[in-house]
């Protein structure tokens with residue numbers, strides 16, 4: 674969908690919670706050459722990048738980052754005049770973020786036009802879309818504002834689109850795209866879906882029979898109306914399985930309903946449909962991001978990046 678633009682990959686937050694090291698390896702094998710993390714700690718956690726791969730650090734360089742940044746092959750994405758002054762003296766290559774309306778990070782289009790970036794060795798000039806997941810007039814305004822900078826800096830390439838931006842079409846792709854969510858099975862815009870990537874599994878610790886009239890768990894929010902076979906499973910909100918999924922989540926492809934609250938380390942599933950399921954058995958937890966987000970109100974991004982360290986990946 675990136676057309677003739679190179680397709681990079683956002684692998685910040687440990688590859689959206691899925692394990693950045695293996696994701697970088699895999700995507701590099703698929704031809705990706707441009708990877709984006711948020712912090713210099715994330716650079717260190719990745720280890721040496723695959724041959725030919727470039728790594729960019731979206732938060733740029735704070736004063737305290739300079740030693741790590743200068744010692745690294747990764748490039749900072751410079752976000753402010755202060756960061757530009759800090760980096761210029763190194764003579765090293767960098768990326769630059771231009772703010773075209775997000776009002777989060779970046780230097781202004783006017784500052785660029787006034788020569789703020791002169792003397793920098795810029796690999797990629799970037800901007801970021803605020804409303805790409807919606808049909809907003811802001812998308813075209815940001816695109817046009819960014820496009821006006823073509824040829825005005827030393828940048829070798831220009832990059833605007835995240836996942837939703839890629840889905841807006843070829844005009845938004847420029848030279849390099851920066852999808853994250855879409856690579857990990859998210860749906861960045863209504864009607865644009867990708868195959869599921871993350872398939873959480875958890876293990877049964879105990880099977881029990883709950884009598885009619887008995888409740889399960891904190892708050893006793895589930896009360897059995899008939900004798901019910903229940904599996905207690907080693908998954909909870911401390912693993913990123915959100916409490917908002919209480920009484921809503923399912924497992925086993927819809928066969929097992931979640932009964933009562935999601936607690937820190939445990940959930941209870943109705944397993945009448947599976948008489949032989951017992952201690953030690955693994956259960957596939959239903960984790961279609963679009964569907965889960967719709968029923969729980971938790972964003973697809975949070976559902977991924979929250980997946981905790983107790984999961985083996």
Ligand SMILES: *Cc1c(COP(=O)(O)O)cnc(C)c1O
Pocket residue numbers: 683685731801834835836837851852853854855
């Ligand atoms: C996180 C991020 C991306 C990727 O966004 P998705 O919506 O996950 O595709 C791209 N660019 C920047 C600057 C980001 O911070």
